[in-house]
Amino acid sequence: METIGSKISKIRKQKGMTQEELSDLSKINLRTLQRIEKDENEPRGNTLKQICDVLKINIEEIVDFGKREDRSYLIFLHLSILLNLIIPLGNIILPLILWLNKKDTIIDVNNQGKNILNFQILFSLVNNLILIIGVYGKISHSYIFPYFIQIYFLLLILNILYSVYVAYNINKKEIVNYYPNPIKFVK
Template sequence: MQEHSLGKKVKRLRNSQGISQEFLAEESGLSIRTIQRIEKGETSPNGDTCRKLSDALKVSPNDLMGWTQVEDVEFLKKLNLSALTFIFFPLLGILVPALMWISKKDKVKDVDKIAKKVINFEIMWVILLFLIPVIIKPILFGFIDLLMEVLLSSFNMSYSRLGFDHLTDAKIIWILMYLVNIYYIIVNTFRIHDEKKIKYFPSIKFLKN
């Protein structure tokens, strides 16, 4: 069914541009037999073949390959949930979704969009995780200390940090970050199930859509 859809798309685009199968074969670098088989739905072209066809037909690969992509919400949910592997080791939250993405790239609708958002967030999360002892902790707890001192001084009270050391401070932030990551993954899994856009914050577009 998918092959027939792509074949019809290729044939329709070719006819609308008034070009022959021979010309399309020459422009794309594919054999005329390959073009004929694709248009008849006798073969399922790979990503490279689709890109050659899209260049020759002057359309974007997404427009052309979108006809071969299937909707698989369950896979998208599993891809999103695979980021929970960060619990065992932070980098797994990046590597596992990336491997699942590669396995279904150009085959499942919206897989690129979901995978890139998840991976971008997990990359940002890992960076922040390792910056905690150096940057985040001093800034956050420095602000808390200043705020508490100002508030308590108005009541002629002194502020004590309850004996927390620097390692305890870092552990508190790490625990909060792990909880935030888990929260985002679970909430966005429900959003995928409801066919809504997923939202991850903060996130930098290391992988652009």
Template sequence: MDSKALGAKLKTLRLKNAYSQEELAESAGVSLRTVQRMENAEAVPRLDTVKRLFQIFGLSPDEVMDWTQTEDKGYLLGMNLSGLIFIVLPLLGVVLPLILWMSRKDKIAGVSELGRSLVNFQLTWALVYYLWSTFCGWLMGFFNFSGNGDVSPALVYNYLYVRVGGIFFIYLLEIFMISLNTYRINKGLKVKYLPKINFLK
């Protein structure tokens, strides 16, 4: 949270609405010293204090947090590209972007939107990957069990063709969507990760 930007905005709103520091403190139910320290950026305020002070001016916490965020396109690009770790291990493609999202979600503009969209996309396709692998393994076991125990080379070939084909499609989709959204972030456009299930709202 950028205390300086927050303090400057609070002071601007207070003066614009003709509140003294004492009146603002009383209306919000905080101490005068809290208002003074916040306006002078002497301390990082608690989120509850920020909400109480800015609600007086009809502002939501989301609107307030927007003033405290910095622009960092490099971080957004790096976070987006971190999804490519999916190629090594699908679960890492969820975990790494999630860690990067959580560590900067209130500090950098655009991280929350990108993080939510990227993690939902990665979760969706990690789930598809593991379900597909499980289904293919079950299918091979079924044919092996239902026959006389011998597995023909044609069956193995078809199994590998189907399994590898499905995984190849998933990897291709991952690489395409991450590359597309890297381009969109670089151009300052909104990210679009599709198709995905919105596990995290």
């Protein structure tokens, strides 16, 4: 699990700030900030608020107040995309429901849920477009029908296998991020 110090360091670097800049803007001693980022100290109260204000983030993004760890829920969240085999767009509907239900109470559900939803929305758009092209090819008596249908099922199988792979790794206590997705439908 990511610590408060590592989260602050990561966000600071993403914003292109140096430790000196963050300490000056937040009116915190540089050495104190260095200790926080090295997890030698944990920021409290006003110090944490000042850092978050300068980084323009909510305190909740750094500190997991009242959240608990539940790997079985994360596994279920990843395997929920299998509903696509029974219900069209089930790979989006069930993960969305699960994510909305527990994103604020279980550690890492918010991040993993957003990653799953972003990828599954893009996957559904691409895979359904492939299916439509394949069906259109069948209607127009084109030779492309079998190829597009094969691509459709191949992508479907790869999607399922990857979800099982991620769930297996979470079970082994390893967090695996979902596919990187350049398009963010859920932020």
